[in-house]
Amino acid sequence: MTDNHLFESKTKLLIDGLKSTCANYGLGNDGNEFKIITQVFLYKFLNDKFIYELKKLKPNLAAAEHLDEAIRMIPEAEYELLMLQLNEGTARLQPEQFISRLYQRQSEPKFSEIFDNTLLAIAKENSDIFSVITEEGEKIVLFENISKYITDKRDDFCKSIINKLVHFSFEEIFKEKFDFFATIFEYLIKDYNTNSGGKYAEYFTPHAVSKIMARCLVQDEVSNVSCYDPSAGSGTLLMNLAHQIGEDRCMIYSQDISQKSSNLLRLNLILNNLVHSIPNIVKGNTILEPYHKKADGHLQKFDYIVSNPPFKLDFSDFVADLDTKQNNERFFAGIPNVPAKKLESMAIYLMFLQHIMYSLSPTGKAAIVVPTGFITAQSGIEKKIRERMVKDKMLAGVVSMPSNIFATTGTNVSVIFLDKQNKGDVILIDASNLGTTVKEGKNQKTLLSTAEEDRIIATFSEKKAEEDFSVLVSYDEIEAKNYSLSAGQYFEVKIEYVDITQDEFQAKLGSYQQNLALLFADSKDLEIEIHENLKGLKYA
The missing domain is CATH 1.20.5 (Single alpha-helices involved in coiled-coils or other helix-helix interfaces)
Incomplete structure (x- = not known):
């Protein structure tokens, strides 16, 4: 087993241990379990990152027999100077806030209060950089009082948590720069990343789809660019996009109505060395009250936008508020009517799609997951949106994915690629016949192999026509086909002689x-x- 896989295995064992502790204290499958697990894991990560960075600034600490004692012996003025030298991705901790220190204090009375107060103090000290904000400007800090979710034996619960954390360290991972946190993040929240009755589902975008979107969007080296997701969820798409660009060459922006999603995205940013973008993570309703604006009050424009928006959702409670003169340009194709029945079938993805088109910079690019039905709809808002993409010459291509690429929904999906600078041909790819079907729980799921992913990416990037797989079409040809974006409608009919x-x-x-x-x-x-x-x- 390689070091990478060994650390991954140990980290998963830590997560399993934390979940086991929660189950032993009555929180198994409880709605609050994920709050405890994610916050405790984050505390451990920030604790180890701080110690790792401190040792880099003061190498003699690495040889100290008793690290806690050696750090406590650092004069206050020198300690403050060291704090100033830490990079912004490292949370500032005091020696009494270390996990090892709490481990030493676990026999003290009211240990749960000591534990909670430690987390709250860390959150307060680091609120400026690590807080997610709401659309009204309120801060959602790193940690909260987590023992409140336990009805009995709170001290014992907190002791059990500390005993799980103290015997594991992330330091070796930081030294080797192993890129395994995407896998760890998914494992960490796999039991919690579902639609629990809130406004928007928080499903993962499959890694294959995320990879294809990021690699097709970013084919050249870029720097100092803005990346945006108006329905970010836990951030899978943004993480893939940032990795493709380079974490130090982009700034992340997002908005999502779910506080749970915003907290998970913050955790994802911390694990993926994107702490500098946390102040741009907003909890709020993008369609009703988009947050990211320029100094003049107009909506901010972005270089790259990725999104897997909710497809259908009841937004009848605020739909009337969208029909304003201010929104005429943003929602150019119109707003779905409120149906008499099945309010949950309202096509909210059409609102996100229009918002994304409006939010692109003059040279901007975007990749958006849509129901495949969108690409051939003969009338209505869907067709008006496709018309605008063609008439404004901002369509780069479409990839129609295999059915069941999302195990959580049977809806067939396609990815729309926009590029404000694409004045040439458009590449349409029919990848619906690719992949291998596997069983995932009660659902069927289609998995793309690495070779199949690379085939889609290469075909898109090279704008390569391939029989019964891809076709290059002009904007005029798309207009002649009633703005259909289905590759199959452009394939040559073959007659054998x-x-x-x-x-x-x-x-x-x-x-x-x-x-x-x-x-x-x-x-x-x-x-x-x-x-x-x-x-x-x-x-x-």
Whole structure:
């Protein structure tokens, strides 16, 4: 087993241990379990990152036999100077806030209060950089009082948590810069990343789809760019995009109505060395009250936008507030009507799609997951949106994915790629026949192999036409096809011709005539038989 896999295995064991502790104290499958697990894991990560960075600034600490004692012996003025030298991605901790220090104090009375107060103090000290904000400007800090979720034996619960944390360290991982936190993040929240009745589902975008979106969007080296997701969820798409660009060459912006999603995205940013973007993470309703604006009050424009928006959702409670003069340009194609029944079927993804088009910079690019039905709808808002993409020459391509690429929904999906600078041909790819179907729980899921992912990416990037797989079309051709974006409608109809002699033709024709005569004869006999049977029934 490689060091990478060994650390991954140990980290998963830590997560399993924390979940086991929660179950032992009555929180198994409880709605509050994820708050405890994610916050405790984050506390451990920040604790180890701080100690790792402190040792880099003061190398003699690495050789200290008793690290806690050695750090406490650092004069206050020197300690403050060291705090100033830490990079912004490292949370500031005091020696009494270390996990090892809490481990030493666990026999003290009211240990749960000591534990909670430690977390709250860390959150307060680091609120400026590590807080998620709401659309009204309120701060959602790193940690809260977590022992409040336990009804009995709070001290014992907190002791159990500390005992799980103290015997594991992330320091070796920081030294080797192992890139395994995407896997760890998914494992950490796999039991909690579902739609629990809130406004928006928080499902993962499959890694294959995320990879294809990021690699097709970013083909050249770029720097100092803005990346945005108006329905970010836990941030899978943004993380893949940032990795493709380079974490130090981009700034992340997001908005999501779910506080749970915003907290998970913050955790994802911390694990992926994107702490500098946390102040841009907003909890709020993007469609009703988009947060990110320029100094003049107009909406901010972004270089790259990725999104897997909710497809259908009841937004009837605020739909009337969207029909304003201020929103006419943003929602150029219109707003879905409120149906008399099945309010949950309102196509909110159409609102996100229009918002994204409006939010692109003059050179901006975007990749958006949509229901495949969108690409061929013959009328309505869907067609108006496609018309705008074509008339404004901002469509780069479409990839129609295999069915069940999302295990959580049977809806077939396609990815729309926009590029404000694409004035040439558009690449349409039909990848619906790729992948291998596997069982995932009660659902079927289609998995793309690495080779299949690379095939899609290469075909898109090279704008390569391939029989029954991809086609290059002009904006005029799309207009002539009623703005259909389905690759299949542009594939060449193949007619096979076979050279035969006159004698062979006559022989084939004679054979067909003979077979046809026999069939007619059989038909006549059957007709007489049916007629006789009916006559018999009439006189019976």
